[in-house]
Structures are given as C-alpha cells and as structure tokens.
Amino acid sequence: MQTEEIRCIVKGKVQGVFFRDFVVKHARHLALTGYVRNTSDFMVEVVAQGYHDRLEKLIAHLRKGPFLARVSDVHVEWRQAGEQLENFEVVF
Numbered sequence: 354m355q356t357e358e359i360r361c362i363v364k365g366k367v368q369g370v371f372f373r374d375f376v377v378k379h380a381r382h383l384a385l386t387g388y389v390r391n392t393s394d395f396m397v398e399v400v401a402q403g404y405h406d407r408l409e410k411l412i413a414h415l416r417k418g419p420f421l422a423r424v425s426d427v428h429v430e431w432r433q434a435g436e437q438l439e440n441f442e443v444v445f
Contacts, residue, residue, distance in 0.1 A: 356402050356403060356404065356434045356437075357402070357403070357404070357405050357408060357431065357432075357433075357434060358387075358400065358401065358402045358431075358432050358433065358434040358435065359399070359400070359401050359408050359411075359412070359429055359430065359431055359432070360398070360399070360400050360429075360430045360432065361398070361399040361400075361401075361412065361415055361427055361428065361429050361430070362392075362396055362397070362398055362427070362428040363396060363397040363398075363399065363415055363418070363424060363426075363427050364396050364424070364425050364426040364427075364428075365418075365422065365423045365424040365425035365426065366421075366422055366423040366424075367395075367396065367397045367418065367422050367423075367424060368391050368395055368396075368397065370418070370419055370420075370421035370422040371419050371421065372389075372397050372418060372419060372422050373389045373390070373391070373397065373443045374419075374443075375414070375418065375419040375422075376389040376397070376399055376411075376414070376415070377389060377441055377442065377443060379410075379411060379414045380399075380401055380411055380441040381440075381441050383403065383407040383410055383411055384403060384407065385401045385402060385403035385407055385408065385411060385441055386401070386402045386403065386437070386438040386439060386440055386441055387399065387400045387401035387402050387438050387441050388400055388438070388441065388442055388443070388444040389441075389442075389443055389444070390443065390444040390445065399411075399415060400438075401441070402434045402437070402438055412427065412429055415427050
C-alpha cells in the first residue's frame with residue numbers, strides 16, 4: 354500500500370480546547386505521522402501521512418473534535434506524500 358498525505362484546516366472553536374492534544378492522540382493511535390499546529394487566524398492545521406483508510410478515520414475525528422471544541426468546517430486537501438515524516442507531534 355502506498356502512503357498518502359492530507360493537509361486539513363479545521364475551523365470553529367478549535368483553539369484553547371485541547372484540540373491539538375486530541376489530534377496527536379488519535380493520529381498516533383492510527384499509526385500516522387505528521388503534525389498539528391494552531392494558525393494565526395484561530396484555526397488548526399493538520400498534516401498527516403499514512404494509509405488512506407487511516408487518514409479517513411482521522412478526518413472523521415477532526416470533524417467531531419474534543420468535548421469542548423465546536424468544529425464548523427474541515428477543509429481536506431489530499432496530496433502525494435512528500436518528505437516522509439518520522440512521528441506525529443505538535444508544532445509551535
């Protein structure tokens with residue numbers, strides 16, 4: 354199976370609600386690599402690499418978010434994986 358990559362922009366009440374920790378937990382559980390970070394315009398960016406079915410599961414988690422979050426939109430961009438990322442982490 355070939356590794357794929359997604360870049361997601363998550364909009365809504367997604368900062369200050371442990372969203373990044375939530376993403377890291379689910380991505381690592383799905384054995385994905387990549388990163389999550391807050392953007393300066395109060396959204397969250399997620400870049401993840403892995404198998405298609407596992408990326409789909411992560412997208413489903415992003416649409417729900419943690420308990421305190423209110424996700425209004427998730428923009429998903431599918432693309433060929435570039436540089437292979439080693440693990441999944443929060444980037445500041």
